[in-house]
Amino acid sequence: DIQLTQSPSFLSASVGDRVIITCRASQGSRKNLAWYQQKPGKAPKLLIYDASTLHSGVPSRFSGGGSGTEFTLTISSLQPEDFASYYCQQLDSHFVFTFGPGTKVDLK
């Protein structure tokens, strides 16, 4: 199975900051990588799929990139509603999903 790591695990930032979260996979694969946002007490929300495709309704300040074993989620200008946890997720060739351990973004 693919193992995913995320960095950083925690991130303190201010409104307006540019934030980059990195997700690394233990093995290279097709770009079946997604990013999710989760707030306390709420279900996860899909932000990005296919590594860089913005899900419908997601603000354009969110973007995804990368390929192979390294992927990024960028928030170009952090907004108050963006303080949350973020997870990457990958689907492997055996139809097994893996989530990264998560990155918590909080207010500096």
Next chain:
Amino acid sequence: EVQLAESGGGLVQPGQSVRLSCTASGFAFSGYHLNWVRLAPGKGLEWISSISSNGDDKYYADSVKGRFSISRDNAKKSVFLQMDDLRAEDTALYYCAGHYFNYVGYYYYGMDVWGQGTTVTVSS
């Protein structure tokens, strides 16, 4: 409104069984693959199981293989998770989530439909 609603959680003793249900509305349920994902206290999201749109293919995380079983009833727009031989480490909030998958090109569109979750607590 696109919606998934889970039910069936509660407090159970170690070794006992629970069956979770998830009912859909507002989208083409029979075209979606369905998943169970859990969030344990103080931990991150963990994918548990998936079932294909027609129910023929089922997949499990190693942590639950042999103990949990996923099924679906497209006529009732429902997916189920039978959880047997429960352990303390299965204590979590269990989410039902759906995704569309295109077998041509092996294209995954992300889990874009989620329920609000149902809590399972395994404790004596």
